[in-house]
Amino acid sequence: xxxxxxxxxxxxxxxxxxxxxxxxxxxxxxxxxxxxxxxxxxxxxxxxxxxxxxxxxxxxxxxxxxxxxxxxxxxxxxxxxxxxxxxxxxxxxxxxxxxxxxxxxxxxxxxxxxxxxxxxxxxxxxxxxx
Numbered sequence: 001x002x003x004x005x006x007x008x009x010x011x012x013x014x015x016x017x018x019x020x021x022x023x024x025x026x027x028x029x030x031x032x033x034x035x036x037x038x039x040x041x042x043x044x045x046x047x048x049x050x051x052x053x054x055x056x057x058x059x060x061x062x063x064x065x066x067x068x069x070x071x072x073x074x075x076x077x078x079x080x081x082x083x084x085x086x087x088x089x090x091x092x093x094x095x096x097x098x099x100x101x102x103x104x105x106x107x108x109x110x111x112x113x114x115x116x117x118x119x120x121x122x123x124x125x126x127x128x129x130x
Contacts, residue, residue: 015122 052063071077094112
């Protein structure tokens with residue numbers, strides 16, 4: 001892609017690309033919703049038919065169960081992780097908003113430091129006719 005020569009042309013090119021991507025994302029969201037509805041319909045139809053497999057002209061669908069871990073008591077779970085030193089059971093991330101509230105009062109959060117990432121804020125020029 002050729003580089004634009006001015007700051008304004010780069011801003012406009014970035015805005016146009018972002019709008020194109022967002023339109024695709026919106027369309028993908030609509031498609032995902034329809035896909036979810038069809039998936040629910042298929043699961044119901046499979047159950048009513050008493051089967052777990054169905055075939056069409058193009059594809060085959062199979063119903064299956066996939067196990068996952070759902071935490072129902074976070075306090076008990078975290079106590080177990082700490083007691084057993086089973087840290088592989090959990091992910092580690094800090095909630096930025098809770099940390100920010102503490103930092104604003106000069107409180108420290110051990111093991112966590114404030115950091116930032118540089119981003120671009122992009123808004124449409126209200127005078128633009130495009």
